Amino acid sequence: MRSLVASVIVVLAVAATAASAAAPPRVQPTLVPTEAVVGSPWRAVVSISRPARATLEARGSTTIRAGLVRIRKSTRYAATLRFPAAGTWNVSAIVGGRRTRLGPVTVAIPRDLLLVDPFTIAFESSGALLVGNLRQGTLVRLSPGARAVTVADRMIGHLTVSPQGTVYALGDQALFRLDGQALVRVAGTGEFIHAGDGGPALSASFAGTTGAAVDAAGNVYVGEYEGWIRKIAPDGTVSTIAGTGDEGYSGDGGRAVDARFDRPHGLAIGRDGALYVADTLNRRIRRVDLATGVVSTVASDLGVVVSLAIAADGTIYAADVPDGSVGGGVSSISPSGAVTRIYTGNATNVAIAPDGRLYVVGDETRRVFRLDPPTRQTETVARG
Numbered sequence: 001m002r003s004l005v006a007s008v009i010v011v012l013a014v015a016a017t018a019a020s021a022a023a024p025p026r027v028q029p030t031l032v033p034t035e036a037v038v039g040s041p042w043r044a045v046v047s048i049s050r051p052a053r054a055t056l057e058a059r060g061s062t063t064i065r066a067g068l069v070r071i072r073k074s075t076r077y078a079a080t081l082r083f084p085a086a087g088t089w090n091v092s093a094i095v096g097g098r099r100t101r102l103g104p105v106t107v108a109i110p111r112d113l114l115l116v117d118p119f120t121i122a123f124e125s126s127g128a129l130l131v132g133n134l135r136q137g138t139l140v141r142l143s144p145g146a147r148a149v150t151v152a153d154r155m156i157g158h159l160t161v162s163p164q165g166t167v168y169a170l171g172d173q174a175l176f177r178l179d180g181q182a183l184v185r186v187a188g189t190g191e192f193i194h195a196g197d198g199g200p201a202l203s204a205s206f207a208g209t210t211g212a213a214v215d216a217a218g219n220v221y222v223g224e225y226e227g228w229i230r231k232i233a234p235d236g237t238v239s240t241i242a243g244t245g246d247e248g249y250s251g252d253g254g255r256a257v258d259a260r261f262d263r264p265h266g267l268a269i270g271r272d273g274a275l276y277v278a279d280t281l282n283r284r285i286r287r288v289d290l291a292t293g294v295v296s297t298v299a300s301d302l303g304v305v306v307s308l309a310i311a312a313d314g315t316i317y318a319a320d321v322p323d324g325s326v327g328g329g330v331s332s333i334s335p336s337g338a339v340t341r342i343y344t345g346n347a348t349n350v351a352i353a354p355d356g357r358l359y360v361v362g363d364e365t366r367r368v369f370r371l372d373p374p375t376r377q378t379e380t381v382a383r384g
Contacts, residue, residue, distance in 0.1 A: 024096035025050050027095050027098075028046065029047075029103070030076055032044045032046070032105075034106060035108070036107045038084065038109045038110060042080065042105070043079070043080045045076055045078045046102070047077075048093075050075075053095075054077055055067055056068050056081065056091065059089060059090050060089035061087060064083070068093065068095075085107070089105045115133070115367075116137040116384055117134050118384060119156070119349065120134070120156060120159045123359075124141075125161070125354065127144060127353065128144070129141070129143075129368070130142075130167065131368065132158070132169065138153050138155070142368075142382055148382070152178070155171055156169045156171050157170045158211050160267075162214035163214065163216050168212055168220060169183055170212055173205065174188030174190055174209065175201070175212065175220065175232065187204060188201070188209065193206075194224060194226060196238055197238055197240055199238065206230065207225060207226035207228070209224065210265040211265045211307070219231055221269075223264045223265060224264070226245050227246060227247060227260065227262065227263070228240050228244075229256070229261075241257065241275075241288065242256035242295060243257070243261050244258065244259070246260050247263075249284070252295060253296065254294065255295070256293050256294065262279060264279055265280045265305065265306045266308040267308065268310045271312065271313075272314075276298070278318065280304055280305055280306060283301065283327075284299060284300045285300075285318060298337055299337055302320060303318075303323070303327020303329065304322070304323045304327050305318045305320045306319060307319040308350070309358070312356060315332055316332070317352070317373075318331045319347035319348060319360060320347065321348060328347070329341060329344040329346075330342055330343040330350060330358075332373055342373050343376060345362055347360050348362070349361040357370055358370070358373060359381070367382065368381050368383070369381060
């Protein structure tokens, strides 16, 4: 009887050993950081119950893998990954054909020391991104796959690019044109006063430069904080095309020069050739028909809009900053006038890239991000 019991015990022990050998090894995370930076080494450590071939895998915008290597003779294994893009990556250990999820990792792009106070952006025809720092810093350029470089040693309040590819910048109550590595003043004396209509742009002065846009004929339009919109013709002469300089909201259906605006900021030329104006403190978007000079309102009940961008399909994107409990984010306005909030957060500027994608500046987070209107998902492309 005893020999039979002993035999049974031996058989069960062998069976248990065989079953244990057949079962996949157990995997437990030991050190799995939840944050990483694009291109920098990220190291994870896991414990595996017995020696085995193992792989560390991360899935995000693509799939990357690295072999898990045993640390001396312990049960711990380590691997290092370099994430190629920002976003959320789901990391797993694959051991013995079984996948063990280790959790998500938030991957950020590297910080750029030149982005100290990003406020305004614009795209050059080459696809390079220009970023203007407002209160400190310089005008910088971000080329695809490269770090930022200084373009001009000047702080910038607004950037715009003409259909012909000329870059214009506003700062110190003047309008500048980017010429190589220098900003050349083309309008404005630097004085805070509305004067100079009918004369040369270099002798004119502006009561606060707040936004600019350029039409197909090369006319540059500049918004003034005190309530005017000026036009600088290709021959360099200046004229007022909208606004009386009095705060308020009036004039729809009549001449734009008789209309009142309240601190207009962002300007943009639409696909219809009209000038669209962010009537900032009125929380509206106005349209100036440049052929007839008539003004109208195309959207209302917005936030404190400070920047506009218009897509090829006629959709207007408006960035607004918070005012108390109102505003802060990006809205899309359809050609029919329907307003939809597509991003909530502090946004100071919007721009559309040559490929049609929408970009936003969030000044409190010191980042520039790509915003997908249908999904409302964001992807950081630069951060300070």
